[in-house]
Amino acid sequence: MKQFRIHYSGFTILLAFSFILVSLFLGCAQPVIPPSAPVTLSFSISGIVSTYTACTGYPNPNPPIQDPYEGAIVTLYQNNAVVATVLSDANGYYQIDNLSIGNYQIKARIPGLRETGIFDVAVAGTNQTVNLQAQRSWMPGELIVGFPLGTDPAEAENLLLMYGCSVISQLPVYSYISFHANIPADKIPEEMIDILEPLSQVDHAEPNYIGCGC
Secondary structure: OOOOOOOOOHHHHHHHHHHHHHHHHHHHOOOOOOOOOOOOOOEEEEEEEEEEEOOOEOOOOOOOEEEEOOOOEEEEEEOOEEEEEEEOOOOOEEEEEEEOOEEEEEEEEOOOOOEOOOEEEEEOOOOEEOOEEEEOOEEEEEEEEEEOOOOOHHHHHHHHHHOOOEEEEEEOOOOOEEEEEEOOOOOOHHHHHHHHOOOOOOOEEEEEEOOEOO
16 A cells, blocks of 8 residues: 655745734734824803893883894903904894803993993803893983083083084083083993093083983
């Protein structure tokens, strides 16, 4: 009986060994997953800016009036630094986007009216709604300015004109010479009062308060 011998060449052995190594590698290797980019969350603060008149009409006050205001200047702060400033639209709506989690302060300024005051807002994982109201306790853009008795009304009127005011009428007040006047469009009553009251010719200056029987 003949005996058969199998002869393995060096190349065959190398090929088999390589096949075993590749098989082991493929069986043990884990898929490589690239790291995902960090997710940045951002939120918004939005709401309606409106004017609010507590009551009008004397002696019988009407119901409160609340009107959305277009063009209110809404300012957002964080740590006393301005974060964003936006204007309200025709419906009084404003929105400030791209905010991170944190504590903020917000206010609105309506030219000719009081500011709304500063409100604290905590952004903690959801969008926030903050409606802002500026109380209209006086007529926007108007002042009542009184001069001492004996003042020439023409000189008083000229003084008001020098500071950008236009006289609406002289009021029938007997304790002093009093004028109802419009103020410059870029001023609010508080600013003009600070300008006029220190003048030696002026007895007093005050907003044109809305009559209220409350």
